[in-house]
Amino acid sequence: MSVEDANQTAHILTEALPYIQRYAGKTVVIKYGGNAMTDENLKKSFARDIVLLKQVGINPVIVHGGGPQIGKLLEQIGKESKFIEGMRVTDGETMDVVQMVLGGLVNKQIVSNINQAGGRAVGLTGKDGNLILAKKLEMKSKATESHPSEIIDLGLVGSVDKINPGIVTLLDNEKFIAVIAPIGVGEDGVSYNINADIVAGEMAAVLNAERLLLLTNTPGVLDKQGELLTGLNKQDVSRLTDDGTISGGMLPKIQCALDAVEAGVESASIIDGRVPHAVLLELLTDEGKGTLINR
Ligand SMILES: Nc1ncnc2c1ncn2[C@@H]1O[C@H](COP(=O)(O)OP(=O)(O)O)[C@@H](O)[C@H]1O
Numbered sequence: 001m002s003v004e005d006a007n008q009t010a011h012i013l014t015e016a017l018p019y020i021q022r023y024a025g026k027t028v029v030i031k032y033g034g035n036a037m038t039d040e041n042l043k044k045s046f047a048r049d050i051v052l053l054k055q056v057g058i059n060p061v062i063v064h065g066g067g068p069q070i071g072k073l074l075e076q077i078g079k080e081s082k083f084i085e086g087m088r089v090t091d092g093e094t095m096d097v098v099q100m101v102l103g104g105l106v107n108k109q110i111v112s113n114i115n116q117a118g119g120r121a122v123g124l125t126g127k128d129g130n131l132i133l134a135k136k137l138e139m140k141s142k143a144t145e146s147h148p149s150e151i152i153d154l155g156l157v158g159s160v161d162k163i164n165p166g167i168v169t170l171l172d173n174e175k176f177i178a179v180i181a182p183i184g185v186g187e188d189g190v191s192y193n194i195n196a197d198i199v200a201g202e203m204a205a206v207l208n209a210e211r212l213l214l215l216t217n218t219p220g221v222l223d224k225q226g227e228l229l230t231g232l233n234k235q236d237v238s239r240l241t242d243d244g245t246i247s248g249g250m251l252p253k254i255q256c257a258l259d260a261v262e263a264g265v266e267s268a269s270i271i272d273g274r275v276p277h278a279v280l281l282e283l284l285t286d287e288g289k290g291t292l293i294n295r
């Protein structure tokens with residue numbers, strides 16, 4: 001290694017120090033979106049980042065999605081995916097696929113990658129330890145002059161009723177990393193499909209997290225010209241939603257980010273999970289990019 005390279009490496013490591021000191025002992029909730037799980041190398045670098053955070057005393061809690069992966073299996077069994085305002089319409093058969101993909105394939109792959117990287121991950125769904133109590137989501141259509149607001153039936157789509165974080169805290173105390181699939185359980189034992197962004201936002205609020213990071217497949221929230229919006233508050237979001245700039249999967253993402261900061265999370269960031277080591281860059285360097293959401 002040349003002297004210049006060595007200096008550069010040392011510079012990067014020392015740059016991380018104030019960030020490590022700032023976040024040591026704090027919880028960071030990381031939403032790992034299905035769209036950010038693009039290739040194997042990226043998944044492995046994500047896992048290494050998480051292990052590194054844990055190693056330096058930060059407490060990462062992972063909430064993952066898997067929308068595209070659910071869509072792929074549904075397609076294989078000849079079922080079409082249908083979304084309304086970023087939420088998957090979920091009948092009984094779809095719910096079985098959701099549980100297989102989120103609670104099984106995706107969850108265990110993340111757990112396995114973290115463990116391969118030297119960490120101690122434990123996979124959970126919201127059913128484990130009654131972590132996520134859910135109820136049926138009540139979505140209403142927007143009222144227009146000619147149509148009053150109507151209830152939209154999304155089937156087995158849930159909203160978070162209550163989070164019992166005991167199991168997550170217990171795992172953290174024992175130096176494990178919790179990897180959570182967004183499946184909730186109703187009072188009657190019924191399973192609900194919950195948008196992963198919503199679970200991540202609620203989890204961050206309940207755990208008093210310092211940061212919420214939402215990893216997705218865009219550089220952040222973009223304006224109508226496709227330019228990155230680096231900072232947004234509640235008023236900006238409501239304007240961008242009303243004029244249609246924010247739509248589809250970005251709707252629950254931005255809403256949960258706002259809810260989390262309103263509940264006391266220091267800040268929420270929507271970042272590009274397709275960039276290798278996006279988590280480390282965002283948390284431990286001056287290089288963090290993406291959209292920062294504040295109160
Ligand atoms: N203003 C916007 N800026 C960026 N992405 C947007 C915007 N409005 C809608 N989107 C869509 O939201 C998507 C991200 O949400 P989603 O597909 O649910 O991702 P994830 O699987 O990471 O949760 C983007 O890929 C994009 O298609």
Ligand SMILES: CC(=O)N[C@@H](CCC(=O)OP(=O)(O)O)C(=O)O
Pocket residue numbers: 032033034035064065066067068070086087088098157158182193194195196197249
């Ligand atoms: C109700 C609802 O839409 N649930 C989502 C759960 C997975 C998810 O949120 O995955 P991403 O984060 O990858 O989009 C779904 O079925 O796709």
